[in-house]
Amino acid sequence: MHVSLTVNGQRAVTDVEPRTLLVHLLREELGLTGTHVGCDTSYCGACTVILDGKTVKSCTMLAVQAQGAEVTTIEGLAANGDLHPVQEGFWERHGLQCGFCTPGMIMSAVGLLSENGSPSEDEIRHGLEGNLCRCTGYHNIVRAVEYAAAKMRGEEPPAPEWEEASA
Amino acid sequence: MTTTEWIGARAPRREDPALIRGRGRYVADINLPGTLHMAILRSPMGHASINSIDASEARTMDGVHMVITPDDIPDHITQFPVVWRLPGQKDSGIPALAEGKVRYVGEPVAAVVADSRYAAEDALDAIDVDYETLDPVTDPEAALEEGAPVINEDWGDNVAIHHVFAGYNALGECHYDAEAFDNAEVTVRGRLKIGRHSGIPLETRGIVADWDEIHGRLTVHSESQVAHLFRTELAASLGLPETAVRVLTPNMGGGFGNKWDRYPEDLLVSIASMELGRPVKWIADRREGLMSTVHGRAQVQEWEMALQSDGTILGLRGKVINDLGAHLHSVGIGPAWVTGAAAPNQYKIANYYCNVIAAATNKTPASTFRGFGGPEGIFGAERMMDKAAKRLGMDPAEIRRKNMIQPDQFPWFNAAGAVYDSGNFPACLEKALEAADYDRVRAEQKELREQGVYRGIGISSYIHVSGFGPSPILGYLSYYTGGYEGSTVKVDPNGKATVYTGMIPMGQGTETTLAQVAAHHLGIDMADVRVVWGDTDQTPYTGFGSAGSRSNVAAVAVIRAVEEIKAKAVRIGAGMLEADAEDLEYADGMVSVKGAEEMRSVSLAQVAQQAYWAHALPEGDQPFLEATYVYDPPNFTTASGCHVVVLDVDTNTGRITFRNYVIVDDCGPVINPLLVEGQIHGGVAQALGGALLEEFVYDDEGQLLTTSFMDYLLPSFTDVPDMEIHHVVTPSPHTDGGFKGMGEAGTFPPGAAVANAVTDALSHLGVEADELPITPSRLWSLIQEATR
């Protein structure tokens, strides 16, 4: 079946079987391998992309359903090479280790912050609870999102914990 | 801080810029031209003989290139071996496909190679296997009984090993004294269970094999944690010379020990690629990942502790039954052995006996998982400490204080033969208690209980014997690999350095860490150090692999190689500065005449240029500025620490809510605190999963009931508390830099800390949380029993 969609601002046209999952279209047809498959059953969120402004799990959606849609993947997040504040936060606050969940986690955080620019710790934890991470224990991901939220509000990010501790 | 003091710096990770842009490259991302895709037919039964396999229809399906059944495997292919073969241990290997019978759900029975994974999966449905059900055995204790179904016929029974620790310490002294238990003022018994769970990296296993017929070379893209050993074993099993195999390791989406082992699929894709002459790729889906990647933990323990009425421990004895699964995997019964070795923990216990029994069951093999038996040993020790304290009416902190090995007692030879090199156990305990505001929480606990809030405080101290390991000791333990770590450091003609390591990064930040170490000791900017890893053609052999507790070994290899380079730089610099080498020193990337650094010095780049021109090298020196050092540690390092957890139990539902989680960790001097803290956070979260959520559940038929993340529960954001980390630093006396391994330590104490806290919260009812995971259902049932 014919599918045409916009991915990271670029128009993409391709033919797929109806059973092809969106994540496979992105990874295999378009070579955008930053979107990962972690669980296959819609629990881990490693495959999260933004589709028409909403975060979705691309392993639980057919490619043909994205006909005409605008999709943003992790590869499309850094504008003109500048890191998105969420990407910056993950780097600054050590919000990743193996990096496998990271693209999905970052996309979810972008989605969360687009709806709530000043989330509390509790709102961050609940807002990202559709994404699993096996390395970080989540502690530093929360700090990374707090960093990004401040940056996106145009404020100075909160001091890192280790400076607070030594202060 | 000068720009070259990299050790101890919170350097941001150099791994991250690619990973946060989605530009990491994991094995699933590797798409070679002409790649075919493999799907595996797996056993749906726990125990059955295979009468026949009919793949004739599948072989003719569109897009199918090959079907592999046992008959299609060339005769010269051999099973992967078990690396750790303790004396008396039964023998089994890891076959490519089930041979005549299946022993666990998920065991590979056949494989299909097709144009796409979709087509390969379709063809699996067309393979007809005639099974004849055999009686399964899923309970390890039942498996040991007379008349139990035998899983591996050539063993004669299901006992993989009985291994007895009988109080012989590393000095060969035997301190086991059964009479002390008979005569003790107090003895305390406990029967404990640890559920079957595992590392479950978010990236499943996967492999791409690419056979080049013209050059006779097999290139394997794998996320093996131990690429060189993997190459050795793969070449041997395929009947190829080792030089014919190259293993490339891209980014790894977590390993946690599970990817240390060798697996049937490694052979299957290689066989297919060599047969078809095309790249063949297999990536586990989550379902097959959960049923075919090694499981771990899974123990039943029975302990008896003898004490004086003042709380002094007189002895500890017990039995550890390891639910091994269908057969021995790459590390044999290693984890259960480590449990026996770790159980004396931080305490002055000389009188010790432990019988470790590994029992085969119709389940996925249990093998390598972060912590490697250590967390199980700590669980046993720390639950017994709390049981003893309760019996004696002592505070749990007090009984630990009373029995701890003191800072002036190192090296300490534990009763199971392990040598602890250093530590300050009391300092860790006191710091953790202080950070958790222990006395206040204890006082509040009483008031809250009157209001119907059941708050518990749990303490768990731990040791983590890390930095495996001295090769002669591995030999003594019949662990058939070396324990060294090699590193090559090259300084190029413009003075920038490249470190080549056999370590395989899995997310711990190895690249950053080793760059810090090299930059620090070379006295140059970290940005001027590149780290090369993940290619067996380029990196030094490492036999043991990249367990999270290995950075200390690899870091020392880097330091020693750098020291050789600095010595050579001084020799070359002597000629350039027309001075005696003895009058020179190397600092901050410069070779200088002592006392005249401003006037008479040359830079590393200038020296390197000379080393490459080789116009005037000192006699005996060869061109280039590079060195390789293979470091074999003289001893293990002992990391230690203490966790304190505060939580509430809802007695109506059995649910737990965390109130505080405090960690004190002593892994010696820290190379990068940012990374160390990240490792601890992650280790704790993983262990909390095993303490509260994660369990592979089998029914009596050997059917695995937890085959997706719907039922195998990984902790998520709202299951893991915020954590507070403090450090105590006691350097290892025998490693350069004093570093100790730390990547696994976070997983050691949480199980016991949580179980102790839950037991403490419900002390008025007499509930003992002795089985992990402590699910709401289990805990509520315990509460009912106690109140009935």
Add this chain to the structure above:
Amino acid sequence: MYPPVFEYQAPDTLEGALAALAELGDEGRVLAGGQSLIPMMKLRLAAPSHLVDINRIGELSYVRRENGSLCIGALARHNDVVGSAEAKASGVVSSAAPWISDPLVRNRGTVCGSVAHCDPEGDWNSVMLAARADVIAQSSAGSRSIGIDDFIVSFFTNALEPGEMVTGVCIPIPSGPSGGAYMKLERKIGDYATVGVATQLELASNGTIAQAGIGLTAVNYQNTRASAAEDLLRGETPSDELFAEAGAAAAAASDPQTDVRGDAEWKRNVVAVYTRRGLAKALASATS
């Protein structure tokens, strides 16, 4: 995990979808959010030969008030309800919405899809039972309204005829003071309910309970109304003792199974505890 082969169409209009379903009969399956169906197909537990995707039918994407009811269209996502001011009119609906799976699934999955799925572990049908909702079923022959009690036939079985689809669900808004709550015990976020209890209370002017609704999740072969507990509450003055009695009656109406989530006895106890706690919450919001 890779789904088997199927035919696919995505009509732009409701008429188009109904025509397709009429033609396909038993062979056709509606694809809405797909958050249950697609994983089932990937696990090869479901293999529909033909999917009719309704995601292009914008007219079905609504959450609105209609004739004293809160009506949710077949394409309204769970998160449309979470964020809806209209949905606040029903305490039990707005309380349940954030408990559905996780935020990403809520962006895609639909309320009506979940209702039609009739998974006894699904949350929405208990909510609909407590709120006494009507399901709107449509086929090319016309439309009918089915009371939720009749709509839920059994385990994964609804009352739709071949060629019919759910186009919406309507939840009556009580005229008097009312409140509701959804209490869910899940092992972890994103899990199906181990036990779920939906409660709704409507108060008479004298403070007695005019109407009570209690729906139970995951403790029977299908989502169940705790009728005896409702009867016990109706006409009575709310009290802790009354709610505890209702909890016991609700527990008696449950027949949970021992499974990987836990023991039957424990689950039954949770039904009692959560019914009691849910009713207390519902009362608090009705009187606030």
